[in-house]
Amino acid sequence: MLIKSSGDKVRRQNSTLVLSALRRQDALSHTDLAELTGLASATVTAITAELEQIGAIERHEPQAAASRGRPRVLLSRKGSFAYAMSVQISSDNVRYALSDYRGTLMDRFDEPRVLAATPSSFSEDFARALLRLADRSKLDSATVAVLSVSSKGIVDAEGAHVVWSPVFGNQPVDLNAALSAFPNADLMVSNETRLVAHGLASRIGGEGADFRGLIALSLGHSIGLGIARTNAVGGLEVNAPNFGHMLNASDNKLCRCGSRGCVEASAGFYGILRTAFEVPPDTIPARFVPLAEMDRIALTARQGNRMAQYAFRQAGLALGQGLSRVFSLYETLPVIITGPGTRYYDLLARGLDEGLQTCLQVRLDGMPKIDMANDEASLVYEGHLDRALKAIDQQLVTGAP
Ligand SMILES: [Zn+2]
Structure with missing residues (x-):
């Protein structure tokens, strides 16, 4: 299903522009397509004709002219x-x-x-x-x-x-x-x-001119991090460094990966549980901690249990320190927190701020904007x-x- 003039680099780039415009918008008229891509009308005609011929896009003829003037034919991707x-x-x-x-x-x-x-x-x-x-x-x-x-x-x-x-x-x-x-x-x-991170970036128009980048931080049994940034040619570049298993502190906390001192060993659910119940830090972590168990620890923390409060604060601290290292390596970017751990943000926030504020990069750039997104799936x-x-x-x- 390769389009025929694929040897031509300019033509390839132009086709990519047309296809990505039709990916972001469900249906577009010829005029809108030319405007969005910045391509000449004749170029758009040639590319869309070819895409239509191979069956990748289809045109939707308007119903009987409802208004005067030329009827608007819309182009969209063809589902099948x-x-x-x-x-x-x-x-x-x-x-x-x-x-x-x-x-x-x-x-x-x-x-x-x-x-x-x-x-x-x-x-x-x-x-x-x-x-x-x-x-x-x-x-x-x-x-x-x-x-x-x-x-x-x-x-x-x-x-x-x-x-x-x-x-x-x-x-x-x-x-x-x-x-x-x-x-x-x-x-x-x-x-x-x-x-x-990719989903968040495409929701807010990640290939648009004013998008710089964002970090997705997923909190749960494991800790994940994704970075979406605009690359030199305006495209979206997304990667996921190994944040959860990045060395955070020489604190002897055993991680599920077998190492000690990973971010996850403090901030993953099993890390929080272990600290809250004062279990020795080198205890082999629980394979899975039910959310109800985490909710109980959070409840006791909110009711004033010191050890439970401390466990969440230590988790926040590990996350804040980890993020500050990411900012030092890249730049300070807005953070969107997802995953089941967002429900404990009130308990994590103090440690998180503390971890971020110790970093020069954050003191220079200011604290990052932090938001929650509750629909991770x-x-x-x-x-x-x-x-x-x-x-x-x-x-x-x-x-x-
Ligand atoms: Zn680990």
């Missing part, structure tokens, strides 16, 4: 041109979703995570669920262009597999096996908070979708994923 599957792997659940090329969510279901699963039984369940997703929509498996998978943990630079995850540790999870049923699908694996989905559609467009224009 390609499909993207996205899979959100969390600690207790796996969410499968199917979207069309127009960005419409077509189907979605959740499967509970089997806690005793091995990497190979997980891969089998995963492959079965993807077939079910395609079957439920009676989809031709050849039309699935992207399979986008997210997990907490560390993803390799190529984005093809999970290097380390909170649930399987260093054991590799083979996601490629499931691809055999979808011959044209490219596999993309992302750290979950990377997608949260939707943000992950939006990140999946935008990233997948962008990859389909890129393949369309350059022939390379």
